[in-house]
Amino acid sequence: MELLLNLMINGLATGMLIFLLAAGLTLIFGLMDVLNFAHGGLFAWGAYSSVWFYALTDSFVVAILGAIVTGIILGFITEKLIITPVYGNHIQQILITLGFMLVLTELLKVVFGPNQIPAKTPPYLAGSWEIGDVIIIKYRVFIIVVGFLIFGIFQYILKKTKIGLIVRAGVMNKEMVQTLGINIKNVFLYVFIAGAALAALGGALMAPYSGVIYAEMGMEFAILGFIVVVIGGMGSFPGSLLAAILVGLAGSFMAYYVPSLSLAVNMMLMAVVLIFRPQGLFKAKG
Amino acid sequence: MTTILRTENLTIRFGGHTAVDHVNFEMPEKHFKSIIGPNGAGKTTFFNLISGELKPSEGKVYFKNEDMSRFSSVDRTRKGLGRSFQITNVFPNLTVLENVRLAVQSKEKIRYQMFRHITSYPSLIKKAEELLEVVLLLNKKQAIASQLSHGEKRKLEIAMLLALDTEVLLLDEPTAGMSLEEVPTILEVIRRIKQQDNKTILLIEHKMDMILDLSDSIMVLFNGTLLADGTPEEIMQNETVQNAYLGGSYNEHHAQS
Numbered sequence: 001m002e003l004l005l006n007l008m009i010n011g012l013a014t015g016m017l018i019f020l021l022a023a024g025l026t027l028i029f030g031l032m033d034v035l036n037f038a039h040g041g042l043f044a045w046g047a048y049s050s051v052w053f054y055a056l057t058d059s060f061v062v063a064i065l066g067a068i069v070t071g072i073i074l075g076f077i078t079e080k081l082i083i084t085p086v087y088g089n090h091i092q093q094i095l096i097t098l099g100f101m102l103v104l105t106e107l108l109k110v111v112f113g114p115n116q117i118p119a120k121t122p123p124y125l126a127g128s129w130e131i132g133d134v135i136i137i138k139y140r141v142f143i144i145v146v147g148f149l150i151f152g153i154f155q156y157i158l159k160k161t162k163i164g165l166i167v168r169a170g171v172m173n174k175e176m177v178q179t180l181g182i183n184i185k186n187v188f189l190y191v192f193i194a195g196a197a198l199a200a201l202g203g204a205l206m207a208p209y210s211g212v213i214y215a216e217m218g219m220e221f222a223i224l225g226f227i228v229v230v231i232g233g234m235g236s237f238p239g240s241l242l243a244a245i246l247v248g249l250a251g252s253f254m255a256y257y258v259p260s261l262s263l264a265v266n267m268m269l270m271a272v273v274l275i276f277r278p279q280g281l282f283k284a285k286g
Numbered sequence: 287m288t289t290i291l292r293t294e295n296l297t298i299r300f301g302g303h304t305a306v307d308h309v310n311f312e313m314p315e316k317h318f319k320s321i322i323g324p325n326g327a328g329k330t331t332f333f334n335l336i337s338g339e340l341k342p343s344e345g346k347v348y349f350k351n352e353d354m355s356r357f358s359s360v361d362r363t364r365k366g367l368g369r370s371f372q373i374t375n376v377f378p379n380l381t382v383l384e385n386v387r388l389a390v391q392s393k394e395k396i397r398y399q400m401f402r403h404i405t406s407y408p409s410l411i412k413k414a415e416e417l418l419e420v421v422l423l424l425n426k427k428q429a430i431a432s433q434l435s436h437g438e439k440r441k442l443e444i445a446m447l448l449a450l451d452t453e454v455l456l457l458d459e460p461t462a463g464m465s466l467e468e469v470p471t472i473l474e475v476i477r478r479i480k481q482q483d484n485k486t487i488l489l490i491e492h493k494m495d496m497i498l499d500l501s502d503s504i505m506v507l508f509n510g511t512l513l514a515d516g517t518p519e520e521i522m523q524n525e526t527v528q529n530a531y532l533g534g535s536y537n538e539h540h541a542q543s
Contacts, residue, residue: 181364
């Protein structure tokens with residue numbers, strides 16, 4: 001029982017981190033039809049900037065906010081300089097965003113050095129709760145709560161606000177949104193920045209979770225992010241949450257019970273979903 | 287009466303084929319004109335030239351005496367030229383109300399106030415509901431658009447077009463693909479729009495009863511050229527029109543409907 005619960009919390013926490021990365025990817029792909037392979041770079045920059053801000057101010061809150069601001073700034077620059085010139089051309093998008101991913105990764109090494117950097121957990125989130133025989137690690141619960149909170153906030157924006165309606169309609173048919181006279185290019189920028197901020201937040205939360213950060217972490221997580229987007233359905237926000245949790249749990253349970261399969265399980269999940277529901281678990285496009 | 291829309295030698299060629307051939311026409315404000323002609327006469331192409339979906343090979347479109355040549359279809363919609371499509375165009379996964387709400391709010395600039403809860407804009411919802419009332423869809427406002435019947439989707443599309451509040455409505459075969467039971471309600475909807483909103487309407491239709499019932503004037507296209515333009519009576523009595531188009535096929539249509 002204790003083991004199951006721990007594996008579950010572990011899987012959920014990992015799932016939430018992947019969700020923060022995938023949420024931006026899925027919206028950017030769904031609305032803007034852009035394949036952004038640089039997204040993982042924003043995740044890594046979020047992790048590094050949070051560690052840097054934490055060391056500087058000794059405040060975890062400032063560290064998180066600093067990471068989000070870094071994500072917003074990098075998101076703005078990426079959309080304006082890298083994405084805008086390649087709208088509508090997938091091959092160019094893949095090439096330029098992959099290239100930019102490498103630039104972001106190498107820049108991290110230039111600025112912060114090539115070695116792994118330890119990341120500490122704030123004292124009030126460190127340690128664990130003991131309930132009977134069950135030990136629950138506080139920081140993991142924190143990640144899960146933040147993940148659901150972010151999901152709630154974005155669901156509110158998507159479902160209950162004017163801008164959310166434009167985004168949802170745009171995911172279905174952006175040409176028609178333009179036909180209605182709405183300038184969807186402006187919405188693209190907002191969505192891209194929001195996605196970048198979420199990725200950076202994911203990176204910032206990841207740092208204390210794994211204990212160390214390194215420049216390639218973005219690349220590794222981005223692959224999981226793409227798998228989640230495919231499983232959840234391109235452009236579907238709830239789909240990416242569900243798929244991220246699924247991938248997180250599968251990874252966590254497999255790592256314990258069949259460790260040799262733990263790396264392959266995500267690919268297998270994706271393959272199964274693609275065979276039986278090629279459009280993903282949730283279909284956002286109309 | 288002031289002319290709101292006119293074309294001057296409007297022409298488009300696809301390779302060797304001239305689909306619309308030097309068409310000159312004028313449309314007074316608040317006028318209801320129908321375009322008829324056999325299949326392939328160039329009616330929808332003519333619409334596409336007016337709305338900016340297609341660029342003419344020759345000639346010009348004037349809206350309120352302004353040359354529209356350099357404006358895209360989106361710009362033209364913003365200026366007041368709204369069109370419906372022959373194929374229904376609604377957002378399938380949004381509710382009926384959301385579809386119209388989106389069209390109602392489309393004129394607003396993107397600002398951070400847009401993050402407020404939708405219920406803090408009661409006038410927006412009220413306006414959307416009024417439009418749904420006009421097209422007789424208010425009782426389905428919470429339905430998902432993809433679950434509507436074909437006729438209901440057409441009505442929803444018209445409500446969205448009305449929400450854009452354009453002065454001119456270009457309606458491309460609103461009854462196309464509709465079941466016989468659905469036709470009278472769409473006719474009712476268009477009649478309501480004509481009477482209540484005082485819009486300038488240009489309609490492409492095949493159903494002659496409907497055209498004769500609604501139109502102030504009718505223009506006939508044949509092989510891309512303007513064959514005749516006049517009141518319904520004039521058109522019905524025009525011999526060239528009868529020979530070229532109405533003759534047999536009109537009687538067939540009449541017998542069917």
